[in-house]
Amino acid sequence: MASAAEQLAANLNFSSFANATELKKRIWFTLGALIVYRIGTYIPVPGVDATVMGQLLARHQGGILGMFDMFTGGALGRMTVFALNIMPYISASIIVQLMSAAIPSLEALKKEGEGGRRKLNEYTRYLTVVIALFQAYGIAIGLENMHTEAGSAVVSPGMFFIVSCVLTLVGGTMFLMWLGEQITSRGVGNGISLIIFAGIVANLPNALASLFQLGYTGALSPFFVLVFLVLAAVTIAFIVFMELAQRRVVIQYPKRQVGQRMFGGDSTHMPLKVNTAGSIPPIFASSVLLIPVTIAGFVNNSSMPGWLSFLGQSLGQGQPLYMLFYAAMIVFFSYFYAAVTFNPQETAENLRKQGGFVPGIRPGANTAAFFDRILTRITTIGALYLVAVCLLPQILISHYNVPFYFGGTSLIIIVTVTIDTVTQVQSHLVAHQYQGLMRRGRGRKGKMR
Numbered sequence: 001m002a003s004a005a006e007q008l009a010a011n012l013n014f015s016s017f018a019n020a021t022e023l024k025k026r027i028w029f030t031l032g033a034l035i036v037y038r039i040g041t042y043i044p045v046p047g048v049d050a051t052v053m054g055q056l057l058a059r060h061q062g063g064i065l066g067m068f069d070m071f072t073g074g075a076l077g078r079m080t081v082f083a084l085n086i087m088p089y090i091s092a093s094i095i096v097q098l099m100s101a102a103i104p105s106l107e108a109l110k111k112e113g114e115g116g117r118r119k120l121n122e123y124t125r126y127l128t129v130v131i132a133l134f135q136a137y138g139i140a141i142g143l144e145n146m147h148t149e150a151g152s153a154v155v156s157p158g159m160f161f162i163v164s165c166v167l168t169l170v171g172g173t174m175f176l177m178w179l180g181e182q183i184t185s186r187g188v189g190n191g192i193s194l195i196i197f198a199g200i201v202a203n204l205p206n207a208l209a210s211l212f213q214l215g216y217t218g219a220l221s222p223f224f225v226l227v228f229l230v231l232a233a234v235t236i237a238f239i240v241f242m243e244l245a246q247r248r249v250v251i252q253y254p255k256r257q258v259g260q261r262m263f264g265g266d267s268t269h270m271p272l273k274v275n276t277a278g279s280i281p282p283i284f285a286s287s288v289l290l291i292p293v294t295i296a297g298f299v300n301n302s303s304m305p306g307w308l309s310f311l312g313q314s315l316g317q318g319q320p321l322y323m324l325f326y327a328a329m330i331v332f333f334s335y336f337y338a339a340v341t342f343n344p345q346e347t348a349e350n351l352r353k354q355g356g357f358v359p360g361i362r363p364g365a366n367t368a369a370f371f372d373r374i375l376t377r378i379t380t381i382g383a384l385y386l387v388a389v390c391l392l393p394q395i396l397i398s399h400y401n402v403p404f405y406f407g408g409t410s411l412i413i414i415v416t417v418t419i420d421t422v423t424q425v426q427s428h429l430v431a432h433q434y435q436g437l438m439r440r441g442r443g444r445k446g447k448m449r
Contacts, residue, residue: 030187073199281333
């Protein structure tokens with residue numbers, strides 16, 4: 001039987017949105033913060049020639065520059081103050097999360113509750129500054145060495161440019177980190193995810209225009225464009241289905257007697273997502289595999305070693321070796337992230353302490369083995385789903401010159417962030433309806449008195 005909360009959510013009346021003042025304030029704050037972010041993606045770094053940067057990005061569109069420019073919403077291609085975007089913070093968060101699973105002191109902080117989480121967030125911010133400094137310095141040095149037919153990417157190279165570029169890029173990243181935290185606490189949805197989401201969605205109209213332009217000029221047949229749009233809609237529906245899919249493990253709590261009354265005996269379930277890792281495996285796999293291609297593109301062909309040239313050609317998008325390694329690394333990172341985020345032994349121990357058990361499974365080691373077996377199976381399904389969604393767009397991109405923004409990684413990010421945001425909006429509406437019911441209930445009691 002559905003719970004009271006599930007029944008209320010099923011009968012949710014969105015007309016109550018007009019009366020949900022707190023929710024409207026949160027939505028307006030979120031929209032305002034995202035507008036500030038988009039404005040910042042057009043403020044250039046001092047001393048950089050935008051024309052040269054545009055040529056360089058067009059030349060390396062299929063490499064790691066193109067992928068990160070997608071995540072930054074075009075800020076990297078325009079070399080603006082938000083060129084690093086929020087990627088250093090994401091890298092720092094993943095590193096701290098991995099270290100918390102390997103270092104006992106950090107693992108103890110993770111279990112301390114709110115105080116421990118604040119301490120880990122503090123470590124994450126410090127590590128974000130360090131990573132952003134290294135990346136900003138690398139970009140500044142790389143910009144000074146970039147040249148095209150239009151000239152140098154930097155107007156006045158030197159120490160002053162390096163210092164100003166590093167400070168500007170690091171400051172932009174720290175501002176976005178603060179802005180994302182403000183969206184999470186005062187807005188709707190996860191602020192970091194919404195910033196990446198906004199960057200991808202902002203360039204979707206240009207990607208659609210490019211696709212229609214290819215069909216208009218005859219580079220792609222109109223029938224292919226229509227089939228591609230239908231296929232994109234089917235892919236999005238499939239992603240929504242897989243992101244919401246979960247394995248529900250039944251948990252039973254025994255009855256206990258307190259005085260003359262009986263308590264417990266309830267049955268609930270533990271939801272395990274099929275795709276535990278989300279969009280992290282494709283992002284990691286793309287970053288690792290595109291590094292050799294990008295290095296090969298920056299190195300002069302005459303001075304390039306033979307093995308590097310072969311590696312750059314074999315790992316090009318659409319090549320069989322690239323597809324093979326891409327699928328293998330997605331599977332690897334899916335299992336790795338699932339193992340880090342879900343501990344079967346710890347879950348089984350916590351369940352035993354609370355008096356719960358899985359029907360037909362003995363508590364303790366048997367329950368941990370049961371959870372581990374289920375996690376392995378659903379992770380296999382999730383990894384295969386990620387491989388299918390990511391490889392099909394790669395084939396279309398490499399063979400039919402489909403815009404890069406229609407890649408599987410971008411579609412997964414768009415769908416997952418949308419689902420999370422809509423869920424939070426529904427939660428706020430449910431809370432608002434509960435408050436209204438409570439007020440009406442108190443009013444009726446007052447009249448009866």
